[in-house]
Amino acid sequence: MIKRVSILGILALTLTAVETALLSALGLGGGFYLSLGVLLVAAARAGDIEGAVVAAIIGYGWDLFSGLPVGMSVAPAVAILVVVRVLSQGVEIAGFLQLFILGALCAVLHGACCLGMIVVSGSAVDLSKWYSLGAIVRQGIMAALVAPPVFALGEWLDKMLVKERGELEVWLS
């Protein structure tokens, strides 16, 4: 019943864990939002609730594996999903170019949201080095590059393992 949420959630957490390990092992400065592609899959294939839960898991993973205060990325991730779903009314979430642009947009949105939350909360956590404007743009480009292949992987898994759309909605109803 919650197969899609589990599959996409585990995939997102795994990708985030892999990403953070890669960043550490390779000594890279900024992340590349590997799991954004999964968020795009959720936006494209899952129902509203399923997608929102998957987005919340993705945001939770970002916080958990990045050492951020848990909750900081959850609301932005769900908000990003909502934005993407709204955009999907006019733009099909498929094809390299669309995914490239959406990936970049999602990364920039997440960065902007985090900056906003830091400003609003007056957080003691020094996130300025991660969420400076330059870093947001750089991460946007990286996210744009990795979004299409990760989307393809997530979509393939979803098609393989989940037959119907909106299982959670059915269960809740």
Place this chain on the structure above:
Amino acid sequence: MFSIFRRYRELLVVSALIALPLLLFLAGTKEAGERGVVDKAVITVFSPIQKAVTWTVHGAQDIWFGYLYLVGVREENKELRAEILQLRSLALQADEVMLENERLRELVDFKERLGLETVPAGIIAIGAVPAFSRSIRVGKGVGDGISLGDPVITPKGVVGRVVAAGPGWADVMLLSDPNSAVPVVSSRTRTRATVRGTGDMTTAVLDHAARTDDLSEGDLLVTSGTGGIFPRGLPVAEVQEIRRRPHGMFQRGEVSPLVDLTRLEEVLVLVDYREDQEDMPPVVKEGS
């Protein structure tokens, strides 16, 4: 109430997923790095993946950088080996140049002492089997004034004579050639004889020495000046053995050429000698 939830369930769930974490974050209930039980459980589940990725990346880095390092060391090793070979070659060349310098200095001194017109020439070819070669080719020819029959010498003594010459080369029949016959006298007793080649580079025979003449082992034989080829007084060979037979006109013996014919590198060709030989004094003081 429940029907309202069912009607707006998507909106409510999504709103809750945005609002609750936002409120929790803004309330500051958890600091960065502070983890609850669920957080720890999730990290515990996924930490093996992170370890595996880190181990793989570090392993790949170790292999890659180790390989590059080894490649670098190998390249450096090759360069150093090449450098060593080059330096060795240079050292050998330096030795060779020094030896050549000594030889040429000796040749120049000899040439000045000789007082005859000479053409210094380097050996450019010898027979394919040096031990049996009876002629050499020098790098000077008729363009340098060399002509057929010109004597060829070194500071140590007679080498042979020119038997063929071209524009930039000349072939020299060595003393060891069986066709070579050099009239000599003993520097000690003035006994006349002929040194004839045998084909052997290290030994020649003494011929046409009267049986009663005084010749003994160790005698130095110099050119007699007769025959019109070689000037008088050039060292030719040293007597090694004398064989006197009880009958006959001549005694025979074995002599060894003073010049090592197997190790020639530079020679002097006496040019235009025969034309004025009548007036020539002995070119080397006999007995010196």
